[in-house]
Amino acid sequence: MLNFSVSLILSLVMIFCGGWGFVSYHKHLLNSLLSLEFMMLGIFLLLGMNVSGVGSEIYICLFFLTLGVCEGALRLSLLVLIVRSHGNDYFKSFNMLEC
Template sequence: MMNFSLLMVFFSVIMIFCGLWSFISYNKHLLNSLLSLEFMMLGTFWLMSMEVSSVGAEIYVSLFFLTLVVCEGALGLSLLVMIVRSHGNDFFKSFNFLEC
């Protein structure tokens, strides 16, 4: 019989790889890429919090990581809003990086 913490670690690793797979394969929209990055970070946070709690160490490192993930998400959403306002959509193929 599998241990519960081992099962949670397995699910968090599966979450990370599913997020990575969706980031690599579904790159048509910027919003899909941002959501898959957030899903990978959620899996990483879950894995890190399970490992830190099993060791018995302080959880402050996980909270610091969660703070950085929230800042990354806010930066990604602000870039998405800026791109949609300037280009009209979030398709990667419609971006022309040579124009300013």
């Protein structure tokens, strides 16, 4: 198993890479959603590492993982809805004036 400092650096790198991907690759909606999910995995790793170091209280990690899964399902359903209504997931094709 990895020691604490390597896991901390790995989780922070995952969070920053996900944030960088979210900011820089915003041509497609799917790229943005995948980078947000990568950030969530980094935060989950960081949270799990901190909670396991404190004690045996791991229920907050399960709660966070459940919220992350629900959020991912909402993102996927939003992506499917947008692709069905607009035909693609380009941000340039979205117009706020359309109903």
